[in-house]
Amino acid sequence: MMAHARLLPRQYMILLLVALCAPLGDSCLSRGMSSLPAISIGHPATLIAAIFTPWIALGIVLLIGFFASYLTALSWADLTFVLPATAFGNVIVALLAHFWLHEPISIERWAGIVLITLGVGFVANGPSLTERPAIDLQAQPAAQLDQEQVR
């Protein structure tokens, strides 16, 4: 597998989907579940019916989208590269809630937003994938050279 030092635009789109779909999906589930009456363990069928309510159905679609894009990202990038991108979604949702829904953000949350943005910036500037085959290719001629010297 080749290492990608720089990501392609479509790969940035996949990472953006990873970052956006998870928190938006969770928010939809939370909104859908809070609008329903309390569900008891004695009536599990109510949970099945909840799946077909609009907010929960949208949340499930978004979470399926998250998992598909997350798996795609893991197929060409390291786990330690993809995970901070997942956390960056919380920042996007917090900023949307502040500027769109006019929700107040405390100083601690602003500090969290700054720290996550810095962390994602650190990772995004580095390589997305550990370059393993390059080491093997370098080691192979050296091993062949050693064998020739022995002969």
Add this chain to the structure above:
Amino acid sequence: MTIPYSSIHPWSAVAMIAAIVLCSTAGEVLTAAAMKSVGDLDEIRARSGFTGAVRAVLTCPLFFAGVSFLALAFFSLLFALNHLNLSLVAPASASLTLVTNAVAGKIFLKENVDRRRWTAAVLVCIGVYFLAH
């Protein structure tokens, strides 16, 4: 009904959060290993279509091992939420998982977790804690 946090033994709370973090880390690492063994999904989709990409993922045993651990992590989270407050469980498990994943990625996936990635993991970990608290 959530039991008041003060009535829970601190070690029980630690064990519940540890169960979430361990299951989640095992699930993430196994899923990542599965996807590395499958190969670039974009290339597979270009070659064999969407069905080919889905088949490549679903025929990988490591993927199912990873999903099983992620399901265990989800049920551990539900169990913990039944006993502890969300304001404790969510930030603690989310931020600790980032650090354990960096360690597991280095040990099991042999990823190059350099100083840049360690710094990022710690910054994001503290950031998630602040954001979710």
